[in-house]
Amino acid sequence: MTDRSSDIATTAPIALAGEAMAGEAQVSDYVALLKPRVMSLVVFTGLVGLVVAPGNIHPVLGAVAILCIAVAAGASGAINMWYDRDIDALMSRTENRPVPAGRMAPGEALGFGVVLAVGSVTVMALAINWTAAALLALTIGFYIFVYTIWLKRRTPQNIVIGGAAGAFPPMVGWAAVTGDVALGSIALFALIFMWTPPHFWALSLYRQGDYKRAGVPMLPVVAGPRETRKQILLYSILLMPVSLAPWALDVSGMIYVATAVVLGAVFLGLAMRVRVNDAERHAKALFAYSIFYLFGLFAALLADGLI
Amino acid sequence: MRQHSEQHRRKRGKNIALLAVLLGMVALFYVITVVRMGGA
Numbered sequence: 058m059t060d061r062s063s064d065i066a067t068t069a070p071i072a073l074a075g076e077a078m079a080g081e082a083q084v085s086d087y088v089a090l091l092k093p094r095v096m097s098l099v100v101f102t103g104l105v106g107l108v109v110a111p112g113n114i115h116p117v118l119g120a121v122a123i124l125c126i127a128v129a130a131g132a133s134g135a136i137n138m139w140y141d142r143d144i145d146a147l148m149s150r151t152e153n154r155p156v157p158a159g160r161m162a163p164g165e166a167l168g169f170g171v172v173l174a175v176g177s178v179t180v181m182a183l184a185i186n187w188t189a190a191a192l193l194a195l196t197i198g199f200y201i202f203v204y205t206i207w208l209k210r211r212t213p214q215n216i217v218i219g220g221a222a223g224a225f226p227p228m229v230g231w232a233a234v235t236g237d238v239a240l241g242s243i244a245l246f247a248l249i250f251m252w253t254p255p256h257f258w259a260l261s262l263y264r265q266g267d268y269k270r271a272g273v274p275m276l277p278v279v280a281g282p283r284e285t286r287k288q289i290l291l292y293s294i295l296l297m298p299v300s301l302a303p304w305a306l307d308v309s310g311m312i313y314v315a316t317a318v319v320l321g322a323v324f325l326g327l328a329m330r331v332r333v334n335d336a337e338r339h340a341k342a343l344f345a346y347s348i349f350y351l352f353g354l355f356a357a358l359l360a361d362g363l364i
Numbered sequence: 365m366r367q368h369s370e371q372h373r374r375k376r377g378k379n380i381a382l383l384a385v386l387l388g389m390v391a392l393f394y395v396i397t398v399v400r401m402g403g404a
Contacts, residue, residue: 083374084381117399121392184396 082161089155090138090166091131098351099130099226105355106227106245109308109362110234122185122233126226128177129193133200133222135170139163140205144271150264181233189232196225210272213279220253221246227355244302248354251299254292255328256347258285262331262340286332289343293328297321300354309361316357320350 103126107119114122138145138154146157155161174197182190204219224246231242261268261275262285268275277285300317303309327343 081371081374082378084377087378087381115399117395121396124392180392180396184400 082155082165086155086161087169090135090161090169092134092138093131095134095223096127096130098348099223100127101352102245102249102355103127103226103230105358105362106230106242107233108230109245109303109358110231110242112234114234118185119233122181122189122230125177125181125185125189125193126229128173129181129197130226132170132173132177133197135166135173136197136201137205139167139170140201141209142166144210144273147271148264148267150267181229185233186236188236188238189229192225192229192232192238196222196229199225211274213274213276215274216257217254220250220257223253224249241303241306241308244299244306244308245358247299247302248296249351251292251296252347252351255289255296255324256344256351258289258292259331259340259344259347261285262289263337263344282335286335290328290332293325297325303358309358310364311361312364313354313357313361317354320353324350 100123104123107114107122138156141151142154142156142163145151145154152158156163156166178190178194178197181193200219200222204215204222208215208219227245227249228238228242231245232238258276261277262282265275265277265282269278276288280288300321301314304314304317324343324346327339327346331339331343
């Protein structure tokens with residue numbers, strides 16, 4: 058088992074006996090490739106970046122920019138599922154995805170993802186502006202090449218650095234309006250970037266059996282749950298000042314500050330509980346709350362931007 | 365025979381979805397063109 062895991066950790070995806078033939082997939086399988094739940098957070102943060110950016114954009118073009126961000130996120134998910142089909146088959150959380158479950162041929166997933174990726178960047182460039190398109194291409198490239206192919210199977214820092222991919226969407230939304238990169242948009246990037254490690258490490262604490270079986274060197278697998286709990290708390294503490302940066306840079310107002318302080322205090326409390334108590338339910342609670350936290354913060358940014 | 369009709373059903377579903385996507389893209393490019401040309 059260990060030998061197989063280490064093989065998987067150091068080699069490219071292997072062909073699986075149960076792989077499907079081309080043409081067997083249903084429409085629902087293509088939808089699943091887009092990782093709709095991840096897409097919803099990406100779309101929402103991209104929308105907030107677009108709304109709080111200084112300046113105006115025609116509502117139709119704003120909608121097109123958000124559509125491009127959504128399609129690019131889906132494309133990244135599809136290419137990720139093509140590359141990770143070998144380890145996805147070994148984890149209970151991912152074994153039912155279309156490719157490892159044998160409902161879709163790997164080449165179909167790759168082709169689908171590449172077409173969507175190229176299409177979304179092209180439309181962003183032609184309809185919106187080149188800065189937004191370049192940032193969108195960077196987001197897809199970072200997720201596929203830096204996170205999925207380079208870091209994920211090699212280092213426990215995979216989601217720390219790879220988290221940048223999930224942090225780009227508000228910068229893309231911002232750039233769609235202004236055509237540039239500003240301190241304000243970098244603050245939104247930093248917020249998601251710092252949020253990602255405690256979010257994913259909370260998940261990996263109670264899914265570490267999966268990651269171990271698949272040979273993915275998540276922090277609990279490599280450094281142990283105790284060190285992971287410590288790192289979760291450290292990153293949660295660092296997240297607090299970073300969460301106030303949008304206010305300090307005048308991107309947001311008092312609704313956001315109040316929300317960031319209150320939701321942040323709860324986040325810290327849950328992270329401390331995970332640090333001192335190793336019951337699995339506390340890690341699950343932190344993971345679930347972390348999603349609510351990010352939605353709450355960006356909803357407050359949206360409220361400040363619209364009022 | 366049953367397998368054949370099942371494959372046919374899946375293919376039909378995908379074709380309809382593809383048609384919807386293509387029509388959506390036609391509408392999208394039309395609206396983008398109108399807006400970019402300052403017509404809206």
